[in-house]
Amino acid sequence: MKDKALLFINGDPPKNFPDPDQYGLIACTDGAFHYLKQLGFPLDKLDFISGDFDSHSGADEDVYQEKFILTLDQDKTDFHKALEIILEKGCLSVDVFGGSGGEQDHFLGNLTVAYVFKDRLKIKFYDDFSEYYFIPKKFNIKGVKNRMISLYPFPSVENITTTGLNWPLTNGSLSITSRIGTRNFSVEDEVSIQYQLGDLLLFVGINELEYSGIY
Incomplete structure (x- = not known):
């Protein structure tokens, strides 16, 4: 997809890399460049590497200099x-x-940056536990039965209604100062979420989870 990018930044590196051929652009920050090199990611697939490059060696400069974008x-x-x-x-x-x-301040900072760009870019994060992203006020996701579903208000959400979750909401409210919707899970293959005011961050467990019903 020519309009879809893959970006690596300097948190925990993934255990498995996605297929580079499904992206129209591939990039990384200079901190992530180190782990991509160590883990054997095909660096020739990178379209650009951004950062201040204060920790890069001369060898890196020589080989990948044409891909560096200096951001100070x-x-x-x-x-x-x-x-x-x-x-x-x-x-x-x-x-x-x-x-x-x-x-963890980097993690919170990354969520805040994603919030700033949410109306201009569709940003989806992946780690070893879940995928997470801001969702529009009407949203459906399929293929998630028995997966962890967390609803995190950013910072509040009003008149939220869900279907397909073990603990559904009907015209409810969520707020980081009172009630958040983390550690729910889906009981149907499809989950529907609607809300009227605020912004909502959705976390979906990568793998199907075993739940005992005890929390």
Whole structure:
């Protein structure tokens, strides 16, 4: 898909890489470049590497210099700057690996950056436990029976109704200061979520989980 990008950033590296051929653009931040090289990702597939490159060796400079995009703005994170470049190159959606793990302030920062771009880019994060992304006010997802489903308000959601979950909501409200919707799970193959006000971050477990009903 020419309008879909793959981006690696400097969190925990994935155990398995997605198929590069399904993306129109592939990029990484300079911190992620180190683990891609160590794990044997085909670096020739990279379209650009962004960052300040203060930790790169001369060998890296020589071989991949034409792919480096220097981004020195200290008021923005490397993730933020990489998304700006991806937008400039015409991509409409991006799959992000390395968004979680490591220092947790980075993880929270990455979610905040995704919130800033949510109306311009379709951003989906992947890690070893789940995929997660902001969803529109009417949303359906299929093929998720018995998977963990977490609804995280950012920072609040009003008049939310769900179907297909073990603990459904009907015209409910969620807020980070009172009630959040984490650690639910789907009892149907399809889950439907609708809400009227606010913004909602959806977490979907990567693998089907065994639930005992005890929480």
